[in-house]
Amino acid sequence: MVSFGKPEGYDGYDGRMRARPLGLRMRPRTAAAAACLVLGLGLIGGAATGSWLTGDGGDGTAASGFSAAATLWHSVPVDQLFPPTVPGTGAGPGGADRTWTRIAVARDSACADAFDPLLRRALAPVGCRRLLRATYTDATQSYVTTVGLLFTKGDPAAMSALATRFREEHLDRRADLMPRPYAAKGTAAAHFGDRQRASWTISVLADVPVVAYAVSGWADGRTVDSPQPAADAVHSGATTAPAQAGLGNEAQGLADRVERRLRQTAGKATEKPS
Structure with missing residues (x-):
C-alpha cells in the first residue's frame, strides 16, 4: 500500500470512513485560545493600571x-x-x-x-x-x-x-x-x-x-x-x-x-x- 499525506483541512476519518473537517476540532481550541488571550490582556491591563494608580513604576x-x-x-x-x-x-x-x-x-x-x-x-x-x-x-x-x-x-x-x-x-x-x-x-x-x-x-x-x-x-x-x-x-x-x-x-x-x-x-x- 502506498499512503499519501492527509489533505489540508482534514485530520482523520470517523468510524464510517468519512473525512472529518479540521475546523470541527479546532473550534474549541480556538475558543479556548481566545479566552486565554482576553484573560491575559485583562491581567496585563489590570497590572498596568494598578501600577499607575500606586505610582509603583520600576524605572x-x-x-x-x-x-x-x-x-x-x-x-x-x-x-x-x-x-x-x-x-x-x-x-x-x-x-x-x-x-x-x-x-x-x-x-x-x-x-x-x-x-x-x-x-x-x-x-x-x-x-x-x-x-x-x-x-x-x-x-x-x-x-x-x-x-x-x-x-x-x-x-x-x-x-x-x-x-x-x-x-x-x-x-x-x-x-x-x-x-x-x-x-x-x-x-x-x-x-x-x-x-x-x-x-x-x-x-x-x-x-x-x-x-x-x-x-x-x-x-x-x-x-x-x-x-x-x-x-x-x-x-x-x-x-x-x-x-x-x-x-x-x-x-x-x-x-x-x-x-x-x-x-x-x-x-x-x-x-x-x-
Missing part, C-alpha cells in the same frame, strides 16, 4: 532610589550609616564571628586629600560630592579598619560605566589604588597610616551614587611591605601575612555590612507612606 522607583541615596550623607544620622557596633556573624576566617567597635568618625569632607593621586584620578569621572569615613577596631583591638562612603556626582550611566571599568580592569585589586585610612589621635588607630595598610576592598555601586571601601591594618602600627586585596586574602589557601591574620576578612566583612546598611537606608528613604 521611576529605581530613579527615585538613586536620587534619594545621593542626599543620605547629610539627611541621616551618622549612627545609621556607621553604627557604634557592627556584628559580623561568620565574617572572620573559617566562619568565625566578628564584632567591630567604632573608635573614630571623620567629619564629612571633600576628597582632595582622602585618596592617593592615582585613585583620585580613577574616580574622577563620577566626581566627589562628599566623603564619610569611620574607623573601627575588632574586639581584641588587634586590628583597625577604616570604612568609607564616597557620595559621587555621577548619574546612573556614569556609575555603571565606572563599575564596569573597575570590574573589567581589576582596579579594585591594584595596590597603587588602595584607599587611605583615617587615623584618629588617642585611639587604637592613632598609628594607622599609609604604610600600615594591609588589605582593602573597593566597590563601585551602580544602583546608588556611592563608592564604598574599607582598608585594614594592625593596630600596633607595624608596616606592611606587601598588602593584599581582600578578595584574595579571604581565600582559604592564602598564605600572606594579611591573609593569615584575617585582615582581608576585616576589610571585606565590615565593608559588606556598611554597604548593606546604606542600601537599606536608601530603600527606606523612598518608601511611600501607607
